[in-house]
Structure formats: C-alpha cells, structure tokens
Amino acid sequence: MIKQLTVRNFRGIKEGTLELSPLTVLLGANNSGKSTILEALFLAPNPCREVPYSTPFGQNKALNTVYFLHQTLEYKGYAFLLHNYTSDLSEIECDINGDKYSLRFIKEQNNIYVCTNKNIDNVGTITLKNLRIPYFGRTYTDSLHSDGYTKLLIGETLLVSPNLINSCYRYLSQNWAPIINTGIMRKVAKDASALSPEIYRDLTMEPFVGGQLDIYAYLEDGRRIRLGDLGEGIQSYIIAKILYEWVEPEVLLWDDMESHFNPRILRNIAEWFSDLLNHGKQVILSTHSLEAVKVIAGVNEEETGIYLTSLEDSIFKAKKLTLSDVENLEKAGIDPRTAEAFLL
C-alpha cells in the first residue's frame, strides 16, 4: 500500500505531502491539487508503460493519457509536467510500506529524462553538473514521443476519469478480442444490471449505422443499446469496472467521481470499494460531492481518510477529517469543502 505521497515541482504543485489510507477521499475546491495528486500516482508506476487509454496521439502510454487530459490548442510536449513549465527537476515520491520509491523527471534542454531510485536495467545515463545520472525513459518538452523501459516499477495504478471515457472506448475497440475472451464483459454487464431496470446479459461490439463498430449492452430480451446512449452514470460505472477487471491494479484512482452518480450507484460503488479493500487493494478518489463522501466513507469508515485539500502559492496542503468531523461541521452550518480558511 502507498502510505504517503510527496510531490515536488510536479505540475501546479511546488511541494506537498499527503498521507494515504486504504481508501482516501480528496475533497477540496477547484484547483486545489486533487487531480494533480491523482495524476502523480497514475504516472508513478512508470510513465512510459502502456495503459488502457487510446489517445489520438499514437501511443497508449501513461504520459500520453496525462497529456490528453491537459491538451489545449496545438502545443505538443511534456513541459507541463514541470512546475512553472521550467523546473529542472520534478519528483514523485511514494512511501510503499516503508520503502521509498522515487520517480524523477529531469529536464536538460528539450529532453525530459525519467529516472528512479529503483535498480533496473537503465536505458542510459546523462551527465549533469559532473554527475552521471542513470535514466530509464526519455521524453521531450516539444514532442509527444517517449521511449524507454516500459515495465512496472511499483504496483499498477489505474486512473478513472469522466474525461477519459472516449479514450477508453477507443482502447476497448482496439483490444476487444483479448478483453472479451476473459469473460469480463459478462461479469460487468451483470453488475450493471443491479443498477438499472434493464437486465444486461453481456456487452458486445457490433456494427452501428453506417457499418462502423460500436459497443452495446445486450439486453435479456435480445435488444441492444449502445453503451454511449446509456445514462452517463451507468456508462462511467461500466467503464470503471471493465478497466478495473482488465488491469487489476493495486491502486484505483478515480478523479471527479461525483459527476453523474445517483445515490443508488454511489451505494453500489461503496460496496465495490469495500470488496477491493478487503482484498488488500487501495482506492484514492477526488470529489466535490459531500453525498459521495458520506456514502463511500460511511460504508468504509474505518479504512477511510477524508482530506480537505488546498493549493496556496503552489504549496499543497491537506487536512485529514473523519466522517464525524464532516458531519459535525455540516450540523454547525459549515460546508467542509469550503472550510480551508479554518481547517488548513
């Protein structure tokens, strides 16, 4: 389990540390560092590894996925990973059951070298200030290309985000055969049926109008509904479950999880997380929804740490709250999501 995360000069965070629980809920204002923390954890196992998202940029690497989440206009490159776009060294450090694991992005001219404190077969070395530094991956400030060692350096992490649904659809369509043969789709269809008046027998890929392939939920009466035409909550739930079953990560990261969920789905997700925790997995999510916090943390109270986050002058801060802290603040008329002035 990742017990603590420290980031330095990574994206909008100059410095910040977060203790992590088996189930960690990040609650905070917009631009309070929640997504950056999740992206750091997503990149941590190896930014050059393949992940289950197909972006329009050719490679299905963790780096491409993070780039895709922040793409604006025409810029293509990874300078955005470095604090203020100019920092020479950006670091993601995890305490994994007492072992320190570190991932560093070192900028040298337009190269960004990816380095770690782990002993692996390094791709090469760079010499900076007379120091020879081994690196295992390389990317660029002005290009989306990356290469290097692609295996996991620590346990796999999976990022689920409403902004990645279409990238996931693309990935599923490219990898349909191996995925369908695992039996995952039938299992997920059955889980999703519990949340809907319809009973889904399976998820299939078949031609839609114009002959192009699309993903369908197959109903018991033989009808099919395009996955994209289901409610957004059910869609997000199905995608998260498929990806989880396919990747089997040690840590599930879920950004902005309230987006489309009604209380029935939330309760079901809380139940799912409870199973994951029982199997020694870790879940870290961000939300603005107090309802989501109360349902998910309520079902898993002993394992949950709720953190109010803030980012001030690029310093990330987090204050741990219990569920009863949240409830007591609410009774007193205080919305914990906006209580940084008091709590941090």
Added chain:
Amino acid sequence: MRLSFLNPESRTAINVTRLRKYEYETNKIIVDWVKSLVTLVVLADGTPDDQMVGVLSYHLNGNQVVGVVKPTERTHLSVLYELKVYLNLGINKVMVLIDQEDLPLSNLFGQAEDIMKEIGIKLDTKEEKDRVGVYQCSLASKKFEIIIVVNGLSEVCTDKHSIEDHLTKAAGIEVKGNSKDSWETLKSKHEEEVFRKFKRKRKEIEKLFPQQVSGFKRLTDEH
C-alpha cells in the same frame, strides 16, 4: 463589511445573493475565497435575518470579511451549543443574531449565559445595552468575545419580537398578532419596495436596525 458564507450553497448564501434582484451589488459584499476568518455572524433564526445581514453589510464600511453561518439542525438559543465548533476553528469574535420572541430580555440573556456556561465557556465580563450583550469569554486558554444582538423593537406591539418588527416598521405595516405573521402575509406586496429603500437610505437603516448596526460595528471594531 464583506461576507464569507461558511456554506456557499446554504439558504443563507442564496438569500443574500438574491438581493441582486433589488440591485444590490452583491459581488461587492460576498467574498468567495478568504485565507483566514476570525470573526463570525451566527444566525439563530434564518430568514429574513440573512437578508438583513446582506443589507447591513452593504452599508457598513470597510473591507473586513466576516463569516456568516446558520447551523442546520438548531434554531434560536440552541445555536449557542455550536459555539465551540467555531471557536475551535480559530474564530475569536462571534456575533449571534437572535429573535427576542416572547422572552423578556433578561431571561433571554440569562438563558444564553446558562448555555454558554453549560458548554464550558467562562464568562469573564459582560456589558449589556440596548439589546446588545457583549461578553468577554474564555475557553481553556483561549480568549474571545461573544456579542449577542437581540432582534425586536419595543415600540412594535407583537406577541413575539423578531427581525420582522424592524421590517414591518420599515414597510409601515400595522402588526396584528405578531410581526412575523404580518410580514409573511404582506411580504409579496412590500418586500421589493422595502429592500430597494434600504439600499438607497443608509440613515434609515441605522434608525430601523440600531442594535444590529451597533453589533456589527462592535464585531468589526468600528464602535
């Protein structure tokens, strides 16, 4: 004076924001982001007290930001049970805005003092004048000030004194029974006119809401 809502989605925040329809520049009185808060207004009775806090802050000078909160599960004197929550969060000056209802003033202050003592607050000194009680208090090593402002006007003939005493007076409504019911009955006819008048006439505010103005000045150190 500017306001920061401890729950920006609360009815309190919404009601103050709704003053916009009477052309109050609410963006000048509501602050969405503050680094720290040390002063707080606790509403014991909800609406229209919240609207009046908005009106008063519009007229009171200064850039000092005060927090505003209405406890969700408590009303009237029982809101005082939440004081410790606010004090533990670093607040050192609290103004409680409360209706007199049918209690004699001495009883109301007496009951308030009993509750504060019950939750462990030591009342070191007390000043009371014109429906405003100011207490210098301590809780363990923490020193703070609690200002209790009691809504109501003695000149209004009502079963229960409340903020509506002030509103009915402003609207020229004759109170039958109690001022709350009289205001509720005629609110749709008078509310817009009254709140527009409040916006235009600061002097009127000071005459109609003397104890509230005095309480706010005390809260923001303008007394």
